[in-house]
Amino acid sequence: MKKLFFSLFILLATQLTGCSQEPVWNVEINKEPVFSNGKESNFEIMVMEDGAAVKDLQISAEFAMASMDHGSINVELEEISDGVYSGSAIFSMAGEWEAVFTLEKDGFKQEKVINLNVKKAEGVASLNGEWITDEDLEFYQFINKLHIEINRETDREKYTGEKLDEALAYWDNQEKLNQDKNQLLTQIIRLRVMAMLGQEKGHKVTDEEVNGAIEKVRAQYSSSDAAKRLIAQFGEEKFWSIQQQQYARIVLTQKVQNDLIEKIKKENPKAGEQEVLFTAEKEYEELLVSQVNSLKIKIM
Numbered sequence: 239m240k241k242l243f244f245s246l247f248i249l250l251a252t253q254l255t256g257c258s259q260e261p262v263w264n265v266e267i268n269k270e271p272v273f274s275n276g277k278e279s280n281f282e283i284m285v286m287e288d289g290a291a292v293k294d295l296q297i298s299a300e301f302a303m304a305s306m307d308h309g310s311i312n313v314e315l316e317e318i319s320d321g322v323y324s325g326s327a328i329f330s331m332a333g334e335w336e337a338v339f340t341l342e343k344d345g346f347k348q349e350k351v352i353n354l355n356v357k358k359a360e361g362v363a364s365l366n367g368e369w370i371t372d373e374d375l376e377f378y379q380f381i382n383k384l385h386i387e388i389n390r391e392t393d394r395e396k397y398t399g400e401k402l403d404e405a406l407a408y409w410d411n412q413e414k415l416n417q418d419k420n421q422l423l424t425q426i427i428r429l430r431v432m433a434m435l436g437q438e439k440g441h442k443v444t445d446e447e448v449n450g451a452i453e454k455v456r457a458q459y460s461s462s463d464a465a466k467r468l469i470a471q472f473g474e475e476k477f478w479s480i481q482q483q484q485y486a487r488i489v490l491t492q493k494v495q496n497d498l499i500e501k502i503k504k505e506n507p508k509a510g511e512q513e514v515l516f517t518a519e520k521e522y523e524e525l526l527v528s529q530v531n532s533l534k535i536k537i538m
Contacts, residue, residue, distance in 0.1 A: 260346055261287055261343075262287060262288075263286070263287055263292055263341055264285070264286045264287065265283050265339055265341070265350040265352060266283065266286070267281070267282075267284075267354070268282035268284045269281050269324075269536065270354060270357075271327060271329060271356055272329070272356060272357055272358065272359040272536075273329045273330075273331055273356050273358045274329075274359040277328065277538060278326040278327065278328050279326065279327060279328070279329060280324060280326045280536075280537070281324070281325060281326070281327070282318070282323065283297075283315070283322070284321055284322055285321050285323065285341065286321060290321075291321025291322070292321050292343070293317065293321060295317070295323065295341050295342065295343045296342040297314075297323050297340065297341050297342075298313065298314050298339070298340045299312070299313045299315060299325060299327075299339050300313075300337070300338045301313070301327060301329070301335050301354075302335065302336055302338075303330075303331075303333060303334065304333075304335060304336050304353065305333075305334060306333075308330045308331070311327045311329070313326070313327050315339075332356050332358040333355075333356060334353065334354070334355060334356075335353070335354045335355075335356050336352075336353055336354070337351070337353075337354055338350070339351075359538050361538070362375060362419070362423065362537075362538050363427070363536060363537045364534075364536045365427060365431070365534075365535055366434070366535075367534070368430070370430075375419055375422045375426070378422045378425055378426055379417075379422055382412075382422075383416060384459075384464075384468050384469070386412050386413055386416065387462075387464040387465070387468060388464055389409055390406060390409045391462055391463065391464045393405040393406065393409070423537070427530070428526060429484075429487050429488065429491060430487060431526060431529050431530055431533060432491040432494055432526060432529065433486075433487035433488075433490040433491055434529070434533070435494055435525070436490030436491060436493050436494045439493075439494065439497065443490055448482060448489060451488065452481060452482065452485050455481070494525070495518065495522060498518045499518045502514050502517050502521070
């Protein structure tokens, strides 16, 4: 009898030990989706348990409008880093949406309901909440075209025959590359990110500094018939108004570059000018990558 009782006790203890306690998963929105006229919007969630990221979950989401019947959107999420899961969906309109996230792992299954305010996208990307618009892309495309045409004009005066053909073919290729929106977006982000860093470092830009920089570029453009023609087509007042904003950022980035040059000169007093500039350029790119990773960037 004692032996039977002991065996039953062991069996019961084993069963109790084998019963795992159900985990408590907490879901937070890392990156909110937006409405963008038939375009997919990326979103991210973070899943935590007791302050630690929960890895290797299988997660699906079902989105539906809170007060209207526009059907539902079903999305499978992918883990992009520890505890961070990403998905994309096309939202039919801005407004209040309800998201039901289904999380599964090791035989456990939980549902989490989160209410979202899906806002209308104000541009093609945002940088710490500052939108980059289609108009910004168009202006950068125009500036690139402007410089391509200036270089074409210069090469026509400088070369003849086969060398001219090679030069013009190169600028034709650059014009094709100028149609790439991702390249244009990268240009914009690079400038804005480093201008923000300049502000963080306490740098300020005066009207005198901006106007001085613009006068230099005015002189360059005024010596080119191609530049004068294109600026006139774009609208001179509009062009120089946008350039005023651009050069405020450019001057800030120049101050960041100058900080790096001065730092390198102090650290390497015997370094030549080319070595200083090369090292400064390398450190500038490293600083750019670090700054990009520290900011909240959304690509629509």
